[in-house]
Amino acid sequence: MTTAPRSPRLLMLSTAMLAVAGIAFLGMPHGQEPPAPTATATHTPSAPSHAAATPPVGKPVADTAATTSPAAPRPFVVQSALPPHGEGTxxxxxxxxxxxxxxxxxxxxxxxxxxxxxxxxxxxxDATGIGRTTWPNAFPDSGQAVAPAFATARFRIQAAIARRDHSRNSAVVHLVWAGTDRSGTFTDLRISDWHFTRTVKKGAATWTPQPRI
Known part of the structure; x- marks a missing residue:
């Protein structure tokens, strides 16, 4: 089960990841190259004056190649900070x-x-159904038999970070993961987040996970 980020920071993070990844590039069929960029036309006078073309004798001729000749276009290269889908570990x-x-x-x-x-x-x-009874507050249905949504053998957490969530007593763990669902479809770069609140018991602080909405 995946959920969309619910805080402004998570929305910003998800947008940044997708933007840097190059959504259009990742969405292309395998083997298709991105279109080459269209060269911008350089405006040049249609009929340069004779005085401009032939400077007076005895004066140095200025090098005007840089201003009159358009620069050769550089090769168009799509660079993505995220790996393509299916890259693996x-x-x-x-x-x-x-x-x-x-x-x-x-x-x-x-x-x-x-x-x-x-x-x-x-x-x-949450994904495999294994270990839900450890957190009955986070999984209200942990006492019931729940068919796993994803196969344990094909489940992998690709990356994770923990950051503050609005205040010093709240935090969110943002995770990117991959897995094969019950239909046999493998998908990576999935995004999920878990929210926590900080509580102090007997002088010791601990982070408590919040139920999924």
Whole structure:
């Protein structure tokens, strides 16, 4: 189960990822090359004057090639910060780098590690159905038999970050993942997020996952 980011920061992050990835390029059929850019016409006078073409004798001739001749167009190259779909584990570091660049760290390292550990486990439980009973508040239906939406063997978290969510006592774990659903369709670069609130019990702070809406 995937959900669209619900906070302005998540919307910004998702938009940045899709924009940098080059939606049009990723959506093209395999093997199709992007169209070459259209060269911009350079305006030149249709009938240059004789005085401009033949300078007076005895005066140096200025090099006007840079201003009268259009520069040769450079090859058009589509560069994407995200790997193409189906790249496999080799493309995961690029996905992780994209998340970290688009959304700089803003949590203490200890909090970030805790949130990432729990966030990854929650996503795995949500997608495969394994381990839901560990978080009955996050999964109200954990006591019921639920058919897994994705196969465990083909489930993979490609990247994850934990960041603040509006206040110092709320956070969100943003995850990008891949999996094969019950119909046998494999899809990567899926996006999910889990929200947490920070609570203090007996002097120790802990992050509690919130139920999915």
């Amino acid at each position: 080799a493309g995961d570091p690029a996905v992780q780098q994209n998340l970290e660049t688009a959304w700089p760290a803003d949590l203490p390292a200890t909090d970030e590690r805790e949130l990432l550990t729990v966030g990854r486990a929650l996503l795995r439980a």
